[in-house]
Amino acid sequence: MLSKLIKHEFKATARLLLPLYLLLAVMTIIDRIVLSLEFKGTLNVITGLVTLAYVLSVIAIVVVSSVFVITRFYKNLMSDEGYLMFTLPVKSHQLINSKLLVSTVWSLASMVGVMLSLLGVFATPERLKNFKDFIFIQMNDGRLIFGDMGFALFLIELCVLILFGFINNILMIYVSIAIGQLFRGHKVLGSFVAYIAINAVIQIFTSLLIVLAGLLFNKTFNEVSSLPHIIFPISILYTIISSVLFYFFTDLIFRKKLNLE
Amino acid sequence: MGAILECKSLTKHYSALAALSNVNLTLERGRIIGLLGPNGSGKTTLIKLINGLLVPTAGTLLIGGKEPGPETKKIVSYLPEKTYLPDWMRVSDTINFFQDFYEDFDQKRAYEMLDRLHLDPSKRLKTLSKGTKEKVQLILVMSRNADLYCLDEPIGGVDPAARDYILNTIISNYNENATVIISTHLIADIERVLDEVVFIKDGIVTLHASVEDIRSREGKSIDTLFREVFRC
Incomplete structure (x- = not known):
């Protein structure tokens, strides 16, 4: 059933x-x-406009793929469509899994897509060589x-952190939306408040953690190594x-406190 | 085979408000049952509980002996009072969707019904009127070979001609072991198809009887009885 959910989730988002x-x-x-045409003089306006349009399409990709994570989850599960999704013969955590997986894939795809596109626009043999040298120096420094x-x-660890960071962000949005739907009549507002509140708690907790880590690892802590x-x-x-924790609470709310209007 | 639905002391509170209080109700297989009551009496709450969209505050609810979950959702076909299909889908997409998720879905039957009502499967839902969307939903729900159908206000939004077709669809499309629960306050229209009625008022089941019994005992139609019982 999970594979079918994933299939339909891809269909719904790919469009x-x-x-x-x-x-x-x-x-x-x-x-x-x-x-590459290297327009001179007034024709340069064309280069400017086209590049502006290009930058806007890059921004559109980044914005749409992050906003879509939120709207897709909310609309498909918390609005009237929730009546369809929550009466399918599947477990609620399978609904979360399918959404999470597809959102993560799109987020990564957008990131890779934008990087490839930047290469496509700006890469020249000379620049690529400079870039390679730059990476080489960084690698040496790193070693x-x-x-x-x-x-x-x-x-x-950096790669793992980036991937888990994506997933963590998505799950934090999910749990906020799940908490938000507990507030009858103020679901969207409730979601925003929940998100801000969770963020605040995390900030406080992280600060404490850093202080604690600073005390524990006193000397080594300040070294980059x-x-x-x-x-x-x-x-x-x-x-x-x-x-x-985010995942568990989202699922718990879906199982015990679902409140579709 | 035991009862399809068994509620024991079923209670649902929304914070302070009691939407259902201590409901004891057993529904047998092979019946068409009208769930009748005024607005806000608890009809939709009961149907949502059956479909696992709500969790009881107290008491138990069993469908074919099981608590609501993925296993019961396989055998319950639910028509909510909402238009719940994603509006970017084509009618044919919704049929594929049901085909994928419900083993008991009969695709052929769905296309036949669409044809009978002159509905074009290639149309996107967002281009359809509200009444037409409701027809599509009803066709999907009735194209399943479920054990229990829960139809929440199935005829509210459609014209009387379609209403007749839909009611005929309901009675001709379920097998003899299946039970259909129809929640409505348009009683006169559906009275002729009902085997049993359940009256519900302020979250309390006040009457559960067969239509024949009521007619012979009270000597009046369900519609008349309803108007008397729920007189404002």
């Missing part, structure tokens, strides 16, 4: 995002061509600071714990 990706691809090609193993660990050994693992652990 909006795929055309946007296509637009981005087209804008990438057009901007690349216009830039010097962290050691070979430490640097590999650093990179892996401690990143892969102390700060990243703590951050990853912290992200996992809060994600699990």
Whole structure:
């Protein structure tokens, strides 16, 4: 059943995002061509306008794919469509899983898409070489600071942190929406308040954690080399714990306190 | 086979408000049952409880011996009073959706009914009127071979001609072991198809009897009885 949910979730979201990706691809090609023509004088206006249109399409991708995470979850589960989704013969956590997976995939796809597009517009052999050199120097620096193993660990942990960060953000939005729907008649407002409140709690908690970590690891804490050994693992652990809590509460509310209007 | 629905001391509170109080109700298989009561009497609350959209405050509710969950949702076909289909979908998309999720869905039957009502499967739902959307929903719900159908105000928004077709659809499309619960306050229109009625008032079931019994005992139609019982 989960695979069917995922299939339909992709169908429902692709109809909006795929055309946007296509637009981005087209804008990438057009901007690349216009830039390569190297217009001079008044014709330069064309370059400016096309590049502006390109930048707007990049922004559209980023904004739409993040806003869509929110609206899709709210509309499909908390509005009248919820009557359809919550009476399917599936468990409520399968609904969350399908939404979470598809949202994560789109978020990552948008990130990769924008990076590829930037390469497509601006990459020249010379720039690519400079970029490669830059990365090479950074890699060397990284190895010097962290050691070979430490640097590999650093990179892996960074990737894990980015991925879990995406998931954590999405789950925090989900739990806020789930809490918001408990407020009959003020669901959207309730969701915003819940989101702000959760954020505040997390800020306070993180500050305390940093102070605590500072005391515990007194000396090593300020050194950059401690990143892969102390700060990243703590951050990853912290992200996992809060994600699990968000997920659990969203599911609990769906199972026990569902309140569709 | 036991009763399809069993409620024991079923109670649902919304904070301070009691939407259902101590409901004891057993519904047998193979019956068409009118769930009748004025607005806000608890009809929709009971139907939402059956479909797992609400959790009881107290008491138990069993469908075919099981508490509401994925297993009972497989055998309950539910028509809410909302237009609940995503409006970007085509009618044919909604049929595929039901086909994917409900093993008991009969795609052929759905297309036949669409054809009878001259509904174009390639139309997007957002282009359809509210009444037409309700027809599509009813067709989807009645195209399942479910054990229990819960129809919440199924005829409220459609014209009288379609109403007749829909009622005929309901009586001709369910098998002899299935039970249909129809919640409505348009009693005169559906009276002829009902086997039993359940009267509900302020969250309390005041009457559960067969239509024949009522007619022979009281000597009046359900509609007349309803108007007397719920006189304002």
